[in-house]
Amino acid sequence: MALKKIAKEIKEAKENIFLVYAFNATGKTRLSTAYKEIARDEDTRKQTGVYYNAYSEDLFVWNNDIERAEANIRLEVIKSNLNDLHSYIDEAKVREKLGPYNPKFDFEFHSYKDNPADGIEYITFHLKDDENAKDIKISRGEERIFIWCFFLALFDSDGWDDNQNEYFFIDDPVSSLDDNNLFITIFTLLELIEKHFSHRKIIITTHHIGFATVISDYLKKGEKADKYKKKYSIKLLECKDGNYSLVNPENDVLLYHLRLLQIVDIAIKEDKLDLYHMAMIRQLLENISSFLGTGQLKYSLKVIGFEDTDRIATITNALTHQKVYYPQSTVMVEDNKAIIREVFEKLMRTFQFVLHA
Numbered sequence: 001m002a003l004k005k006i007a008k009e010i011k012e013a014k015e016n017i018f019l020v021y022a023f024n025a026t027g028k029t030r031l032s033t034a035y036k037e038i039a040r041d042e043d044t045r046k047q048t049g050v051y052y053n054a055y056s057e058d059l060f061v062w063n064n065d066i067e068r069a070e071a072n073i074r075l076e077v078i079k080s081n082l083n084d085l086h087s088y089i090d091e092a093k094v095r096e097k098l099g100p101y102n103p104k105f106d107f108e109f110h111s112y113k114d115n116p117a118d119g120i121e122y123i124t125f126h127l128k129d130d131e132n133a134k135d136i137k138i139s140r141g142e143e144r145i146f147i148w149c150f151f152l153a154l155f156d157s158d159g160w161d162d163n164q165n166e167y168f169f170i171d172d173p174v175s176s177l178d179d180n181n182l183f184i185t186i187f188t189l190l191e192l193i194e195k196h197f198s199h200r201k202i203i204i205t206t207h208h209i210g211f212a213t214v215i216s217d218y219l220k221k222g223e224k225a226d227k228y229k230k231k232y233s234i235k236l237l238e239c240k241d242g243n244y245s246l247v248n249p250e251n252d253v254l255l256y257h258l259r260l261l262q263i264v265d266i267a268i269k270e271d272k273l274d275l276y277h278m279a280m281i282r283q284l285l286e287n288i289s290s291f292l293g294t295g296q297l298k299y300s301l302k303v304i305g306f307e308d309t310d311r312i313a314t315i316t317n318a319l320t321h322q323k324v325y326y327p328q329s330t331v332m333v334e335d336n337k338a339i340i341r342e343v344f345e346k347l348m349r350t351f352q353f354v355l356h357a
Contacts, residue, residue, distance in 0.1 A: 003027055006237070006244050007035040011167075015233040016197045017219065020205040020246070021212040022237035027244060028205040029053050031237065032171045035203065039167060047081055049167035049201075052151045060147055062137060063122070073135045074110075074122040075143070085164065086111075086119030088157035089150070097149035097156070100184045104128060105138050107146070145181065148173055152188055156195065167201040168192070174211045186214050193219075197231055205237070209259075260284055262355050264344055273337045279320045281343050304346040315339060 010018050022028050032053045039048050059078045077083075091109055107125045112118040126133045138146065155168050173189065174182045193202055206212050212234070219228045235246040236259075260280045267273050285300040292299065297316065298309040306312055319336060332340075347353070 003031050003034040003244055004038060006246060007031060007038050009246060010035065010203060011039060011201070013233060015231055016201050017193055017228065017232040018201065018203045019212060019215055019219075019232070019234040020203065020237050021209065021234065021249075022205065022207060024207045026207075026237055026239050028207065028237065029055070029171055031205060032169050032203075035167075035169055047164050049169060050082070050085065050151075050154065050164050051169035051171070052148070052155075052173065053169070053171035056151060057144070057147055060123075060143070064137065073137050074124050076122045077120050079118070081164075082154075083119030085154060087117075089153040093153040093157065094146075094149050097152045097188065098146065100188070101145050101149070101181060103142065103145070105136065105142065141176070144176065148185065152192065155192055165200065167203065168196070169203045169205075171205045172207060173204075174206065174208050182208070182211060183214075186211060189215065190218060193228075194224075197228070257284055257287055258353060258355060261344070261347070261353055264340065265355055268341055268344060273340055274332050275319055277340055278316065278332070278336065281340055282316050282320045284347065285316070285343070301343075304343070304350040306343075306346065312339060312343070 010020075020028070020031070032051050033055070036047065036049075036051055040046065041048055059080055059082070061076050061078060062073070063076050064073050091107065094107075104127060105125045106128050107123055109120050110122050110124065112121045124135045125138050126136055130136075155170075170189070174185050177185060189204065196202060204215070216234050219225065219232045234249060236249050238245050238247055260283065264273075264277050264280055267277050282297070285297050288303070289296050289300040292303065294300075298313045301309040301312050315336065316339070
């Protein structure tokens with residue numbers, strides 16, 4: 001199935017809260033753009049909702065005035081259809097959303113001088129305790145949180161009319177966040193869901209299993225679960241041989257390590273192993289080593305019974321890292337397939353994972 005059909009399936013689903021979990025590089029961001037296309041108004045071709053994804057962050061670009069010793073540092077907002085919605089938010093609303101993250105900076109919106117109706121042209125930042133209010137460039141992590149809160153303030157605005165108010169599509173809002181900020185973001189989303197789910201479709205995609213599990217548990221088992229149960233659905237987005245599908249996890253597992261093992265198990269049985277599965281094996285070994293408190297891939301290999309840990313670790317790392325100084329092929333040779341099979345077998349034997357009920 002193509003992503004456009006997946007998007008149509010989500011759009012036509014009766015549930016208003018749609019949570020989609022998928023591995024990285026499966027197609028979550030492309031799904032958000034596919035949904036945007038099929039959700040356009042048929043007559044005007046205008047957007048009927050607002051989405052947040054990797055492209056949303058690209059709308060914010062730093063301009064550092066190097067010629068004037070970087071005296072004019074600002075975050076420029078590239079013009080888009082979202083400029084028509086800028087009037088719905090103000091600095092106070094964004095500060096409110098930023099509050100739980102405890103930022104060290106403050107900011108100021110600057111609208112287009114010639115035509116304020118065109119929205120925000122750029123944003124300047126300064127340290128809260130800077131008496132001279134010198135413009136600064138905030139860190140990449142601070143920038144991600146600021147942009148998220150900018151969109152959150154837009155989503156949560158009270159000024160909505162009939163313009164783009166049909167849905168919110170939120171793609172991976174917790175990418176690269178530490179655990180503390182991840183949980184803050186989860187609760188900002190739950191507040192958003194609480195306010196809007198009865199009259200808007202809210203689609204959230206993520207590759208973070210912890211994020212997906214917390215959201216799902218709250219909506220299915222929390223104190224307000226009765227209110228959400230007929231309005232909420234969680235799916236797994238999977239891609240096999242170029243075909244996409246939405247899988248119901250109610251008849252499957254929603255534990256990250258078990259899902260990885262299931263996929264590798266199927267690939268072994270169908271003799272369809274490739275580098276994608278080696279990367280999964282590496283991630284499993286790294287997760288185990290972190291759980292055991294060492295952070296060393298070779299330690300996990302030793303625990304599951306390997307003696308030649310240096311060789312296996314070297315091959316695994318070389319095949320799954322982008323920056324390797326020799327040509328790589330996506331075709332798995334038989335020796336490397338044998339390594340995946342052996343690691344998988346030893347993992348199952350050592351930890352007795354149950355993959356299928």
